[in-house]
Amino acid sequence: MLKKKPFPIVRTLSAWGVALLLFFPLFWLGITAFKTEAQAIAAQLFFTPTLASFVEVQERSNYLLFARNSLITSLGSTIIGLLIAIPAAYSMAFFPTKKTRDILMWMLSTKMMPAVGALVPVYVMAQTAGMLDSLPALVIVFTLSNLPIMVWMLYSAFKEVPKDILEAVRLDGATVWEEFRWVILPLTMGGIASTGLLCLVLSWNEAFWALNLTSANAGTLASLIASYSSPEGLFWAKLSAASLMAIAPIIVFGWFSQKQLVQGLTFGAVK
Amino acid sequence: MSFLQLRGVEKIFGDHKVIKGVNLDIEKNEFIVFVGPSGCGKSTLLRMIAGLESIDGGSLHVDGRDITHLPSSQRELAMVFQSYALYPHMTVYDNMSFALKLAKVPADEIRRKVEDAADKLNLTPYLKRTPKELSGGQRQRVAIGRAIVRAPKIFLFDEPLSNLDAALRGQTRVEISKLHRALGVTTIYVTHDQVEAMTLADRVVVLRDGMVEQVGAPLELYDKPANQFVAQFIGMPSMNIVKAAQLSQFGALAGQAANRVPADGLIGVRPEGVRVLPVGSAGVPGKVELIEALGADTLIHVDVMGTPMISRQAERTHLHIGDPVSLEFDLNTLHGFDKAGRMVSLA
Amino acid sequence: MSFLQLRGVEKIFGDHKVIKGVNLDIEKNEFIVFVGPSGCGKSTLLRMIAGLESIDGGSLHVDGRDITHLPSSQRELAMVFQSYALYPHMTVYDNMSFALKLAKVPADEIRRKVEDAADKLNLTPYLKRTPKELSGGQRQRVAIGRAIVRAPKIFLFDEPLSNLDAALRGQTRVEISKLHRALGVTTIYVTHDQVEAMTLADRVVVLRDGMVEQVGAPLELYDKPANQFVAQFIGMPSMNIVKAAQLSQFGALAGQAANRVPADGLIGVRPEGVRVLPVGSAGVPGKVELIEALGADTLIHVDVMGTPMISRQAERTHLHIGDPVSLEFDLNTLHGFDKAGRMVSLA
Amino acid sequence: ATDLVIATVNNGHMITMQKLTKFFEAANPDVKVKWVTLEEGVLRQRVTTDIATKGGQFDVMTIGLYEAPIWSKKGWLAPINTDAAYDVDDLLPAIRSGLSQDGKLYAAPFYGESSMTMYRADLVKAAGLTMPANPTWTDMANIVAKIHDPAKGVYGLCLRGKPGWGDNMAFLTTMVNTYGGQWFDMAWKPQIDSKPWHDAISQYVDLMKKYGPPGASANSFNENLALFNEGKCGVWIDATIAASFVSDPKQSKVADKVAFTQAPTAVTPKGANWLWSWNLAVPASSKKPELAQKFITWATSKDYVNLVAKEEGWIAVPTGTRKSTYANADFQKVAKFAPEELKAINSANPTDSTLPKSPYVGVQFASIPEFQAIGIAVGQQMSAALSGKVTVDAALKTSQTAAEREMTKGGYYKK
Amino acid sequence: MSRFLPRALMAPSIVTLFLWMIVPLVMTLYFSVIHYNLMQPGETGFVGLENFHYFITDPDFWPSVMHTIQLLGSVIVITVVLGVGLALLVNEPFPGQGIVRVLLISPFFVMPTVNALLWKHMMMNPIYGVLAHVWQFFGLTPIDWMTDYPLLSVIVMLSWQWLPFACLIFITSLQSLDREQMDAAGMDGATRFDKFWYLVLPHMGRSIAVVVMIEMIFLLSVFAEIFTTTGGGPGNDSTNLAFLIFKQALMNFDVGVASAGALFAVILANIAAVFLIRMVGKNLD
Ligand SMILES: Nc1ncnc2c1ncn2[C@@H]1O[C@H](COP(=O)(O)OP(=O)(O)OP(=O)(O)O)[C@@H](O)[C@H]1O
Ligand SMILES: Nc1ncnc2c1ncn2[C@@H]1O[C@H](COP(=O)(O)OP(=O)(O)OP(=O)(O)O)[C@@H](O)[C@H]1O
Ligand SMILES: [Mg+2]
Ligand SMILES: [Mg+2]
Numbered sequence A: 001m002l003k004k005k006p007f008p009i010v011r012t013l014s015a016w017g018v019a020l021l022l023f024f025p026l027f028w029l030g031i032t033a034f035k036t037e038a039q040a041i042a043a044q045l046f047f048t049p050t051l052a053s054f055v056e057v058q059e060r061s062n063y064l065l066f067a068r069n070s071l072i073t074s075l076g077s078t079i080i081g082l083l084i085a086i087p088a089a090y091s092m093a094f095f096p097t098k099k100t101r102d103i104l105m106w107m108l109s110t111k112m113m114p115a116v117g118a119l120v121p122v123y124v125m126a127q128t129a130g131m132l133d134s135l136p137a138l139v140i141v142f143t144l145s146n147l148p149i150m151v152w153m154l155y156s157a158f159k160e161v162p163k164d165i166l167e168a169v170r171l172d173g174a175t176v177w178e179e180f181r182w183v184i185l186p187l188t189m190g191g192i193a194s195t196g197l198l199c200l201v202l203s204w205n206e207a208f209w210a211l212n213l214t215s216a217n218a219g220t221l222a223s224l225i226a227s228y229s230s231p232e233g234l235f236w237a238k239l240s241a242a243s244l245m246a247i248a249p250i251i252v253f254g255w256f257s258q259k260q261l262v263q264g265l266t267f268g269a270v271k
Numbered sequence B, C: 001m002s003f004l005q006l007r008g009v010e011k012i013f014g015d016h017k018v019i020k021g022v023n024l025d026i027e028k029n030e031f032i033v034f035v036g037p038s039g040c041g042k043s044t045l046l047r048m049i050a051g052l053e054s055i056d057g058g059s060l061h062v063d064g065r066d067i068t069h070l071p072s073s074q075r076e077l078a079m080v081f082q083s084y085a086l087y088p089h090m091t092v093y094d095n096m097s098f099a100l101k102l103a104k105v106p107a108d109e110i111r112r113k114v115e116d117a118a119d120k121l122n123l124t125p126y127l128k129r130t131p132k133e134l135s136g137g138q139r140q141r142v143a144i145g146r147a148i149v150r151a152p153k154i155f156l157f158d159e160p161l162s163n164l165d166a167a168l169r170g171q172t173r174v175e176i177s178k179l180h181r182a183l184g185v186t187t188i189y190v191t192h193d194q195v196e197a198m199t200l201a202d203r204v205v206v207l208r209d210g211m212v213e214q215v216g217a218p219l220e221l222y223d224k225p226a227n228q229f230v231a232q233f234i235g236m237p238s239m240n241i242v243k244a245a246q247l248s249q250f251g252a253l254a255g256q257a258a259n260r261v262p263a264d265g266l267i268g269v270r271p272e273g274v275r276v277l278p279v280g281s282a283g284v285p286g287k288v289e290l291i292e293a294l295g296a297d298t299l300i301h302v303d304v305m306g307t308p309m310i311s312r313q314a315e316r317t318h319l320h321i322g323d324p325v326s327l328e329f330d331l332n333t334l335h336g337f338d339k340a341g342r343m344v345s346l347a
Numbered sequence D: 001a002t003d004l005v006i007a008t009v010n011n012g013h014m015i016t017m018q019k020l021t022k023f024f025e026a027a028n029p030d031v032k033v034k035w036v037t038l039e040e041g042v043l044r045q046r047v048t049t050d051i052a053t054k055g056g057q058f059d060v061m062t063i064g065l066y067e068a069p070i071w072s073k074k075g076w077l078a079p080i081n082t083d084a085a086y087d088v089d090d091l092l093p094a095i096r097s098g099l100s101q102d103g104k105l106y107a108a109p110f111y112g113e114s115s116m117t118m119y120r121a122d123l124v125k126a127a128g129l130t131m132p133a134n135p136t137w138t139d140m141a142n143i144v145a146k147i148h149d150p151a152k153g154v155y156g157l158c159l160r161g162k163p164g165w166g167d168n169m170a171f172l173t174t175m176v177n178t179y180g181g182q183w184f185d186m187a188w189k190p191q192i193d194s195k196p197w198h199d200a201i202s203q204y205v206d207l208m209k210k211y212g213p214p215g216a217s218a219n220s221f222n223e224n225l226a227l228f229n230e231g232k233c234g235v236w237i238d239a240t241i242a243a244s245f246v247s248d249p250k251q252s253k254v255a256d257k258v259a260f261t262q263a264p265t266a267v268t269p270k271g272a273n274w275l276w277s278w279n280l281a282v283p284a285s286s287k288k289p290e291l292a293q294k295f296i297t298w299a300t301s302k303d304y305v306n307l308v309a310k311e312e313g314w315i316a317v318p319t320g321t322r323k324s325t326y327a328n329a330d331f332q333k334v335a336k337f338a339p340e341e342l343k344a345i346n347s348a349n350p351t352d353s354t355l356p357k358s359p360y361v362g363v364q365f366a367s368i369p370e371f372q373a374i375g376i377a378v379g380q381q382m383s384a385a386l387s388g389k390v391t392v393d394a395a396l397k398t399s400q401t402a403a404e405r406e407m408t409k410g411g412y413y414k415k
Numbered sequence E: 001m002s003r004f005l006p007r008a009l010m011a012p013s014i015v016t017l018f019l020w021m022i023v024p025l026v027m028t029l030y031f032s033v034i035h036y037n038l039m040q041p042g043e044t045g046f047v048g049l050e051n052f053h054y055f056i057t058d059p060d061f062w063p064s065v066m067h068t069i070q071l072l073g074s075v076i077v078i079t080v081v082l083g084v085g086l087a088l089l090v091n092e093p094f095p096g097q098g099i100v101r102v103l104l105i106s107p108f109f110v111m112p113t114v115n116a117l118l119w120k121h122m123m124m125n126p127i128y129g130v131l132a133h134v135w136q137f138f139g140l141t142p143i144d145w146m147t148d149y150p151l152l153s154v155i156v157m158l159s160w161q162w163l164p165f166a167c168l169i170f171i172t173s174l175q176s177l178d179r180e181q182m183d184a185a186g187m188d189g190a191t192r193f194d195k196f197w198y199l200v201l202p203h204m205g206r207s208i209a210v211v212v213m214i215e216m217i218f219l220l221s222v223f224a225e226i227f228t229t230t231g232g233g234p235g236n237d238s239t240n241l242a243f244l245i246f247k248q249a250l251m252n253f254d255v256g257v258a259s260a261g262a263l264f265a266v267i268l269a270n271i272a273a274v275f276l277i278r279m280v281g282k283n284l285d
Helices: A009-032 A037-042 A052-060 A063-094 A100-109 A115-128 A135-159 A163-171 A176-187 A189-205 A208-212 A221-226 A236-256 B042-050 B092-102 B107-120 B136-148 B166-183 B194-200 B218-223 B228-233 B244-250 B252-257 C042-050 C092-102 C107-120 C136-148 C166-183 C194-200 C218-223 C228-233 C244-250 C252-257 D012-027 D040-052 D067-074 D093-099 D121-126 D137-147 D168-178 D195-211 D221-229 D242-246 D289-299 D302-312 D323-327 D329-334 D338-347 D371-386 D392-409 E004-032 E050-057 E061-091 E097-109 E112-123 E130-137 E150-175 E179-187 E192-220 E224-229 E241-251 E255-283
Strands: B004-013 B016-026 B031-035 B057-062 B077-080 B154-158 B186-190 B203-208 B211-216 B240-243 B266-269 B274-278 B284-293 B298-304 B307-313 B324-329 B335-337 C004-013 C016-026 C031-035 C057-062 C077-080 C154-158 C186-190 C203-208 C211-216 C240-243 C266-269 C274-278 C284-293 C298-304 C307-313 C324-329 C335-337 D002-009 D031-038 D060-064 D108-120 D155-158 D233-239 D258-262 D275-283
Touching: A009 A236, A009 E061, A009 E097, A009 E112, A009 E150, A037 A236, A052 A236, A052 D012, A063 A100, A063 A135, A063 A176, A063 A189, A063 A221, A063 A236, A063 E004, A100 A135, A100 E004, A100 E255, A115 A135, A115 A208, A115 D040, A115 E004, A115 E241, A115 E255, A135 A189, A135 A208, A135 E004, A135 E192, A163 A176, A163 B042, A163 B077, A176 A189, A176 B092, A189 A221, A189 A236, A189 E097, A189 E150, A208 A221, A208 D040, A221 A236, A221 E112, A236 E097, A236 E112, B004 B042, B016 B042, B016 B057, B016 B211, B031 B042, B031 B194, B042 B077, B042 B154, B042 B186, B077 B136, B092 B107, B092 B136, B107 B136, B136 B154, B136 B166, B166 B186, B166 B194, B166 C228, B194 B218, B194 C284, B203 B218, B203 B228, B211 B218, B211 B228, B228 B266, B228 B335, B228 C166, B240 B244, B240 B307, B244 B266, B274 B298, B274 B307, B284 C194, B298 B324, C004 C042, C016 C042, C016 C057, C016 C211, C031 C042, C031 C194, C042 C077, C042 C154, C042 C186, C077 C136, C077 E179, C092 C107, C092 C136, C107 C136, C136 C154, C136 C166, C166 C186, C166 C194, C194 C218, C203 C218, C203 C228, C211 C218, C211 C228, C228 C266, C228 C335, C240 C244, C240 C307, C244 C266, C274 C298, C274 C307, C298 C324, D002 D012, D002 D040, D002 D289, D012 D031, D012 D108, D012 D289, D012 D302, D031 D040, D031 D289, D040 D060, D040 D067, D040 E241, D060 D067, D060 D289, D067 D093, D067 D275, D093 D108, D093 D275, D093 D338, D108 D121, D108 D137, D108 D168, D108 D242, D108 D289, D108 D338, D121 D137, D121 D258, D137 D155, D137 D195, D137 D233, D155 D195, D155 D221, D168 D195, D168 D371, D195 D371, D195 D392, D221 D233, D221 D242, D233 D242, D258 D338, D275 D289, D289 D302, D302 D323, D323 D329, D329 D338, D371 D392, D371 E241, D392 E050, E004 E255, E050 E061, E050 E255, E061 E097, E061 E150, E061 E192, E061 E241, E061 E255, E097 E150, E112 E130, E112 E150, E112 E224, E150 E192, E150 E224, E179 E192, E192 E255, E224 E241, E241 E255
Parallel strands: B031 B186, B031 B203, B077 B154, B154 B186, C031 C186, C031 C203, C077 C154, C154 C186, D002 D031, D002 D060, D155 D233
Antiparallel strands: B004 B016, B004 B057, B203 B211, B240 B266, B266 B335, B274 B324, B284 B298, B284 B324, B298 B307, C004 C016, C004 C057, C203 C211, C240 C266, C266 C335, C274 C324, C284 C298, C284 C324, C298 C307, D060 D275, D108 D233, D108 D258, D108 D275
16 A cells, blocks of 8 residues: 555545445434424424424333343344354354254255244244243244354354364364454454344344234343334334334444454464 | 374375375374475475375374374364464464464463574564565475474474575574484475475485485485485486486596496586586596686586586686586595486495 | 766655665766675665665665666666565565566467576476475575576676575576676675675675775775775674784794884784694794584684684694694785785785 | 323324323322323234234233224124213214114213314415315316416325325225225125226326325325425325314414315215224223233223313314214314214214125124234335336235235135 | 264254254144134144145235245345445445444345334435435425335345345355465456456355345244334235235134144245255355
8 A cells, every 4th residue: 555645536536425425314304303393304404393292202101111021132132143053153163064054054044934924923922932922932932033143154254263263272272262353353353243233223123023022021122123113103203213222222233343343364474 | 202203195186196105104203295397296295294284095193003094183283374374463472373373372471482483583573464464485484483382283384494494494594404413303304405405304205206305414415315216306407317328438437437327327526526627637528518607616507418507616617608617526426327227226 | 977976865764864875876887895893874875776665865776867766666677575575465476477468478488588587596396386385495485586587788686696595596596697697787785695796796896884895896805905894894704803912923924024014003814824733833923712624624712812813724734722823824825914904005 | 100001193183181190190190000102014914913912011002993893703802881970872873883882882082083174275275275074086086186286385185105004095995985885795706806996096096196295105194294284285185183173273373275175986985984093992801800901991081081171171172972072062063063973973884884894894894803914015015006017907906916816815705 | 084073963953953943843734734823722622734725825925925935036036136236346445344244244244123113204204204205305206115125125125134234244255265266367368357257256156155045034924013114004015925814823823724834834945045055055055
């Protein structure tokens, strides 16, 4: 890289252009949440913001309960998922056998059955276990349905680790745990973070099971949205406010973890 | 029973055998050097001893214990990789202290050991850098440092000094030698540098194409190579080889060897055994092909009726390319080989 | 005007200057060798010429054209990287043919060139492999092959032979030399191998800590080092150095130098200028510290009342460590240096 | 405290009920009411899954007029025992009969609705026309043609277009009814390829293509309401419940310009107005039937109507269930649409809504389990016809085949 | 490493996933051969392959298979191609790089339902939508997206949602690209495109494979977005297989036919997966 390259003006402009374009719908959602219903429909850009919609949403439903449920289920399933998926991916990436690829495919194939197709069986299972409308049920379902994806992503992240670094660490006398903790984890932080985030986002946004397996106690924000999606009349501002409240935590979290996410392997010491 | 025993060790990559049944006994505290042409399997053999490559045939014993299938983390080895294999996310200090940290060595002892090693390797100013901020030679030194801070059962070095300058190489060589004497750790060392091989080794193992050609003390290999390959591989520049069939042109040489070397055999003479005399002197006539002045030595390449001969002399020369010269040979250090390249005694 | 001009070239990494104002003129078709201690900035300088590192100060001209800020893809260079930088997912053949393919060279010409280069580098059996299936030396050869198939304006080699065995190194060195003569391409070559430096270079550039210490023909550097650093850096083993203050103990040496070298200066004598004689002979008394038998040569380390001296001799020795000996010096090849290390004429 | 879990739809009246639950809880301190508020389609999915698998997640379910008879016939619902104070006879008869089985009430109506015409009096007047009290489709076509003015952002006619048996088919069924059509004849043979269907759908597609808003095939109640409130519709025929919204100045820009009349008729007035109600029911599997009953009778009582009136005003009371509500003077004062609504509801008869005799119950639907699938399939075809993707004839033909398939599958007759 | 440990490490995933797969699968298999309508749960009976017959002879079936493939293909192509492009665009430093990356990945955090509502109402609505305003600004007749281009609308929404995911994975992958190789290629005379084609793309192979596989799995089962926006219409113009199954299961409540459909979807997904594995599989090791 030459330092005194001309200022990357074209790249800067196009990157910003595309980013703003892609972000625009969200921006629009954001500002609509602060409009009155009339302004919302008139597609105005300038208006005096109001918090009325947020107040209304909070009045109607216990936002905090849903948010808490979302937090518990998505964090829970992410953590449990990582705990199960990391060892599996580690084992497949670093001790591959002839069957590894088949196992990977099989794992993915467990996700091929459309959720709707499995609704009744799962519903009956949950009911038999007495776990309808309970957070553990959601955590289990989220974890299991994200597990294949997590194993896949982690597998691909682990595969990027150069072989001889692993060899070096084994020679240094590291146990499996130490090897993971001190070398693989820091080297694949980006991949693990993206996987965790993906799982978090998927759980947070999961609507089908969240809706169908819960009623009054265990609903998540995604199921909260279902009660706003089509009330009588198009209350766009209210809908936007509810949506914003539902996605804001995860977006903010995503923004903060951005650095970890895009961090790839840092090479340079491998000849 | 010897400390490290390799019995018919084999390695197969895909469909070709890379290590073809190596037998080797290494004593405790010995310093063994592996030499051999590029690609002959030195690294592979080292990595098999380290447990980084599976052993596809034969067995490996350490201290009488079969460790053929023991994972490398339990073999208590320290190794310098040919590719360094530094931890890219750790500083030089962390790279070097990592194994000690794992071994739960007290912090101050770690610090002492690492700083000591860094000092010996001229790395002190770089302890806070990450590998990618280092020069090639500095990286290599970190790789060495990482190995030598430890007190393993066996040291494995894979061309550890290849990227160092002559002075530093000499200095580091001395450090490794000292370390070996101080710790008495069995050491296996791969190198292409003849000086390293000659000065460090208790015994040198010459490998060729996955097989052991000869094992012996350095001078033993130099003076009594088991075959033409070893004779030519050890010594720089290589030993001159004359076909017995062409010996008639080589005067005195012919006389000395004729009755001992088979008619389809070969005669070898080291460059320092070849003296270049002004044309007309008694000797074998030839023509100067190339002159290489190395400073202390001068190498003169001479063509003797199609057979290339190299002479090495301590003096500078005034000869020029194309000059006709006479060659004289030191008849005491001739080597004879039969058709298959096996050594034939000339005594 | 010379072909390649470096004018006050500087490089800063973070907050330290790594290249501190290098001025260098390189003629068309010249073969320049960079030598210097590990970490002195050879690779960095090479990479700056290649356009891989920005030039933070000074300028770089090729053929009179300022290319200080030209991107490397437009500089028409070929380079062998110290770290090889092979394309991991391409076969050896593809690695070597990549540049030609991009240059839209006809397919059969590519094939011919690559096979030719592979043949010279003993790589023919490995053309279908990917880099990770190669030994260290084989990878290095691929890196060389990748550069030499091309016909660039400038060749840059960064320690290209460090992982090759002596025989192959000699052979490849000859190929590089031939290639240089055949194509007449300006070549810059980094090495730690003195033999390479001496045999390949038209001129050698000695770097130290980001600065040029001396530029000159190989033997010029050997015979007339500009300062103590160059004197000690060139030549293996290093030149022996005696402080003028201690000269009184060195008999004949003292007589020769006393009046020319300042009282706080130094006297240097090459190991081949030191002869070890049996104890009692006329000469300076000393004690054998270490003996290194390299085969053709023997290095004898002698301690002369605290000053270490190395002698290099062509004969084997029967001495043992601790034996008392006498040293004699070749008075014609002494080097004198002042306090700052600058050369002082003794003639 | 005991939890009482109630599944309900997210309509305005239900939201109000949710807010007022505190009064119920105050009266019953040991009860904690928990709400699961869902959009209509999702609610139907949830409660059906739950009741069919005996999941038992809900103590009270909000169900429609469509499910009530099917489920009660199957014995999935517990009968509602009413006391004198509840005054069961006050319930509008059309609705009550739809919810009763063998004289027993299986679900209590919370609010009911029919359909009617809402129109912009100002535009009609400006066009020099008058809206008849009982307009025919011919009248309607005339009027919308005149007031259609897209340049000013006014589209003559807004009708449902989004596919779904509760969406476009609810409206289209009433239209077919009044054109003299029916879903099935007495042999359960689908009649979709018959002439009345053809006439009705052709009229619908023709009018909408000429005078409808863009994107009509994705519009349902909500979208049309928004359009109407924005002043973009001249005429809108839809649920009576919309009346209170369009005449609410807080939401509607045209609150003072809107007027109401009956839904248009063609060959027959029979079945031109639909009948729907949202009802509260107790699943037979409920573990707290008494408590659930208690809540239901509270929420559908006269007292509750009064409570809403007191808390939110008469404009917000749930309508369409009780005669007493319509009789209330305060209510009449604020609800100028009330007479038309009552008239519409009373004119609807689920058991006799088609010109030819039909074997099914329901005005804008047929209360058989297979109807959902058929309604959805046909709805899809109608929206395709509306968007111009297929011709009306093709759409009807496809629909007929789909309906026959479904009925065959349902075992109504051998092929 | 003994042979035991790798297996022990995999066991929890494999065992749980196996249970998670096998129980519903067996039940679904069972449901698929009986008559089972949620509205008439008592009236079950063995019907053989009738459910499959009904599912496959549904007039919406073949169109929905086609739509599924179109949807899958377009979204994957769009997200991978644009994702790679965007990743390259933001990979090297420029002013505001961090913010741009944040903006780029944001849409991924949006719930599918919100995504659908957002696009349907606020973006693509032909009267009020932002796009309509843009069209009007340029004096054009606003496009009636949901009616005239229903499948395209769904594709746009899904691409908007999945592009950030692809982009994120690709950015991470680009970070581990060895600079020296790029340098070497530069000296070999490679243009930007050459570098991209011969080095960057092969390097990203594994990431692309993973993105493609993951997206495939998710896109095969997309129905919420369709349900919320076009409702599968007009006609069946935006009905995909998942929506068709959804319709059978939760709108018609016919669990039998839905189960048959679900099994069919599994088969289709496996076929697609085998194809994809052929194409991208070798990048996995
Ligand atoms: N990215 C970097 N950041 C900071 N310092 C660096 C960086 N790269 C190189 N250096 C330092 O610059 C100096 C010169 O490095 P360079 O690689 O040019 O050395 P060299 O002469 O090639 O050494 P060697 O013979 O060991 O390869 C070294 O001290 C090195 O530590
Ligand atoms: N993964 C592999 N797959 C196939 N062949 C391999 C693989 N690794 C090494 N080889 C081959 O095995 C042989 C021995 O390799 P090894 O690395 O042991 O050589 P070496 O003696 O260390 O050479 P060098 O001196 O060049 O480092 C070489 O010919 C090499 O090409
Ligand atoms: Mg090697
Ligand atoms: Mg270097």
